Amino acid sequence: MRAPLDPHMFDPVCPSTLIPLRFADKWAGMVVRCLEDGPRRFSELRVPLRTVSAKSLTASLRNLQRDGLVTRTERPGPERHVEYALTPLGRSMLPVIEALCAWGAAHWDELLDAREAATPAV
Template sequence: MPTPLDPDMFDPVCPSTLMPLRFSDKWAGLVIRCLEDGPRRFSELRVPLRSVSAQSLTTSLRNLQRDGLVVRTEWPGPDRSVEYALTPLGRSMLPVIEALCEWGAEHWDELLDAREASTAARTA
């Protein structure tokens, strides 16, 4: 059983929204990072991804499943449960996501400056 996910795993001002390169959807990279240490239930994913609506998280999980990056396992019985886990293809994304995170951290100020300049230009 993996350790519980840290509710503060992602900075509230997470650079994922600043990242100019994305795959699948806005939340896919964060979901993959949450699954890095093993399978998780939907409610576990909601802890660090608290700013993501349940509908958006469901959509992300379905898209990742469709693309072969995540597998969904349903455990039948009176306490029916569902777990999500990375496939080998999904695991192969971890170094790519780590490289994007490092790049984003390195260029955080530049990305914020560009975003602010763009917003200022539109409102002027």
């Protein structure tokens, strides 16, 4: 049994939201990070990705599946059980995402300053 996903995995002050580089869509990198330890159900992904709507998460998962980064497996049984998992191609994105996260953490202050400077005063 896998450990549950940390609900604070993507804390609101996490640098991942400031990184200007994205692949596929806004949530794709975070979904890939959530799947790095093994398959997860949609409801499990919603725990750390609590700010994403179900519609956006579904779209992100479909895009990742279309691009060959994620598989969707429906498990038979009395209750419908669908799991999402990284493909080998999806796993190959983990070092790239880790490098982006490290870059974001290293440049956190600069990114925040740039965002604040670009935000009009109220």
